[in-house]
Amino acid sequence: MRRTGFFSCSDEDVNALHRNVVWSMRGNFVSIPTDCPQRDERQGWTGGIQIFSPTASFLYDCGGMLSNWMRDVILDQKDAGGVVPLVVPNVMKDGPFPALPQAVWDDVVMLVPWTLYKWFGDTGLGDWLDPNAPPAEPGLARTDGTLVADAYLVHVTGVVSQIARILSLTEDADKFAAEHKRLKQLFQDKYITKAGFVVADSQTALALALLFNLHETPAQRKAAAARLARLVQYSKFRVSTGFAGTPVILHALSETGYTQHAYRMLLEKGCPSWMYPVTKGATTVWERWDSMLEDGTINPGEMTSFNHYALGSVANWMHARIGGLSPLEPGWTKFLVRPRPGGGLKHAEVEYLSPSGQVRARWEIKTGDRLVLEVTVPPNATAVVSLPDGSEEKTVGSGTYTFEGGLDEQAKGEWPPQALLTQFGLP
CATH class of the missing domain: 1.50.10.10 (Glycosyltransferase)
Incomplete structure (x- = not known):
């Protein structure tokens, strides 16, 4: 295979x-x-x-x-x-x-x-x-x-x-x-x-x-x-x-x-x-x-x-x-790009060879809480791109694109989340 x-x-x-x-x-x-x-x-x-x-x-x-x-x-x-x-x-x-x-x-x-x-x-x-x-x-x-x-x-x-x-x-x-x-x-x-x-x-x-x-x-x-x-x-x-x-x-x-x-x-x-x-x-x-x-x-x-x-x-x-990659329509003719950074990760990249061609998403956290996202969409396919902070959601056709935005509130929150001593909330 x-x-x-x-x-x-x-x-x-x-x-x-x-x-x-x-x-x-x-x-x-x-x-x-x-x-x-x-x-x-x-x-x-x-x-x-x-x-x-x-x-x-x-x-x-x-x-x-x-x-x-x-x-x-x-x-x-x-x-x-x-x-x-x-x-x-x-x-x-x-x-x-x-x-x-x-x-x-x-x-x-x-x-x-x-x-x-x-x-x-x-x-x-x-x-x-x-x-x-x-x-x-x-x-x-x-x-x-x-x-x-x-x-x-x-x-x-x-x-x-x-x-x-x-x-x-x-x-x-x-x-x-x-x-x-x-x-x-x-x-x-x-x-x-x-x-x-x-x-x-x-x-x-x-x-x-x-x-x-x-x-x-x-x-x-x-x-x-x-x-x-x-x-x-x-x-x-x-x-x-x-x-x-x-x-x-x-x-x-x-x-x-x-x-x-x-x-x-x-x-x-x-x-x-x-x-x-x-x-x-x-x-x-x-x-x-x-x-x-x-x-x-x-x-x-x-x-x-x-x-x-x-x-x-x-x-x-x-x-x-x-x-951040997942299919929206059969055969990845339309797919979602929605990375959700967290866990202290600074960058990630994922690629998938779909029936239409190479799908790619790469994100990196730059200075502060700014995220730069690169997306590649193959021919005859479209992508719905959603930035973590909700500042932009855009549908794009084939090509390579760069987006920039902030992190969502979860990613900017306390890390790591704390364990509890009891099921009812005592830290």
Whole structure:
């Protein structure tokens, strides 16, 4: 596969993390997207690629490979009576993991094609691995598995409605849009309080509700965002999410006014964190945050892979939030340039070889709080450029441009954000 996405910034540890994500993808994209290349999980696990596909589609031209693998998913799904297997090809249909309906893993049938459509224009369980769960029982997570499943059900139903409308299946689109509205109301009634809090009161529950836009009012959403930020501070900015929550936690923070909290989480070096493996000399992404313990010994848990790309889904946030690039229309014919500096970073650059040509954004903080942003737009494409301080939002065609503006209030705020001793606000 051709390398298409590149990222660098002023923090060498962040650069090392990004390199680790790239190497983990390279080690696991051999014929099919595997979870790890060195043991019994050397299979096409559906959950891993479901959460990693946006990152994968940015880093490499993997549209053909994933489209081909999705055809295998369809065949195995039919063979299993409509249920998506945990692995494809389904070499475990006779055990130990029969095909059973479950969130995140089964959602691969909608969310990977949705990613392929956005990136390439192609139309054609619970919070697993929560770091607070026992090593031998990774499914014993703090977030209710039913809540995770229901949140994904609402979200995916909305995606199905959009896909149907793109395919001109108007009747199906209307049907699923109505179902999405109904399911969203049921989710609100069951899981969200009038004040906006989520009954599970975990980072995963709040992040999913925020990113999937499951609240009824802006006031509820604001309260939930503040609660999420407080829980992140209380956990001392260490990761407290598992398989379902980790890909969305930083997005949820930065989209609701807590960009500095997201940067603080990204840069945290205590375990569990994205940077902890980097401090231990990791050259790939690990399956567990602590696959290697503080004393240099190996985690005694059964699942301790040192090459497992799923937690590397954070690179999608790095591309979209630090670098500032994300697609607005299929095949990147229109894209957003909206960098959100923070975390003490002085500059960042991100490039993507889109179907239309090279897309590039580079920003640098000059004297004081002034930011200079350089943008390259390929032929037959347009970019919506948004400066952090909101001073300018402009749509431009092909060419190379330079913009200058200030930082937003978050980036100019206190750094680093402080941890809390209690969940209720004592610093």
